[in-house]
């Protein structure tokens with residue numbers, strides 16, 4: 604297999620046994636058997652077809668800011684899309700490839716005096732990850748801005764899905780159920796006043812820096828908002844801030860975040876998550892579901 608994959612794609616950077624902790628925002632996670640960095644849609648499509656033909660499991664990663672990769676790593680082929688990152692303005696719309704940083708797209712919207720992506724100014728994901736997760740903050744959500752996305756299906760066809768087909772709901776899109784690779788997204792925005800757009804983006808980023816432990820590795824808010832509650836408040840009220848297992852710790856600054864305070868592993872993260880879920884359930888009978896995606900072996 605080693606020779607086959609490397610021979611089949613001499614122009615694509617492919618690393619064998621790649622330490623994923625170098626790519627995840629938590630600085631944790633075991634190795635990928637194969638880690639590929641395609642730069643074009645055609646390369647991505649060929650990689651997926653090759654993996655299908657050779658019964659190689661395929662995992663797509665964007666900016667790895669909402670991921671815990673288990674310490675055993677990921678079997679098969681992992682594709683990181685951050686080298687597919689063009690951002691194009693087309694009148695009031697922006698078309699961005701999946702690997703573009705969402706923050707760069709919101710900055711591009713600001714440059715063009717286009718409003719609708721201010722909420723995304725500080726979300727550290729890629730466009731693909733943001734669509735997959737229907738990322739949101741401060742009252743805004745990807746579903747309000749994305750009108751279509753180009754998707755490579757699990758069987759290798761490229762189709763364009765509109766917002767209805769993307770079936771967005773809280774931290775959910777249809778790609779979570781159907782699988783496939785998001786290749787790009789179209790953001791339909793409205794002309795606005797540059798100073799007002801900038802004011803909102805700066806305000807959101809100031810609030811983020813005040814409330815979130817951005818100085819530490821993390822995967823953002825670990826848990827979804829349970830109906831009628833706030834995950835962070837439940838964790839705070841359960842007295843769990845500062846709870847530590849190995850190098851993973853419930854942040855003292857924001858109870859919804861688990862930070863890596865040094866040499867933390869994915870197992871440490873999963874231990875803290877389990878303890879938080881059990882303690883909150885014992886005290887308040889509320890189940891905290893993870894927003895962060897846990898993958899790997």
Ligand SMILES: Cc1cc2nc3c(=O)[nH]c(=O)nc-3n(C[C@H](O)[C@H](O)[C@H](O)COP(=O)(O)OP(=O)(O)OC[C@H]3O[C@@H](n4cnc5c(N)ncnc54)[C@H](O)[C@@H]3O)c2cc1C
Nearest residue numbers: 665666667668669728729731732733738739740785822823
């Ligand atoms: C400090 C910090 C702050 C954060 N703040 C917010 C916030 O305010 N709001 C919010 O919603 N989130 C927030 N997050 C979480 C995270 O940034 C978002 O969920 C983001 O959208 C994830 O994008 P990503 O590219 O990092 O995805 P990844 O973590 O790489 O992947 C997440 C999931 O998406 C899938 N995926 C990624 N790209 C593709 C693709 N192209 N095609 C198909 N599937 C794909 C992956 O397989 C995985 O299941 C924060 C995280 C951090 C670390």
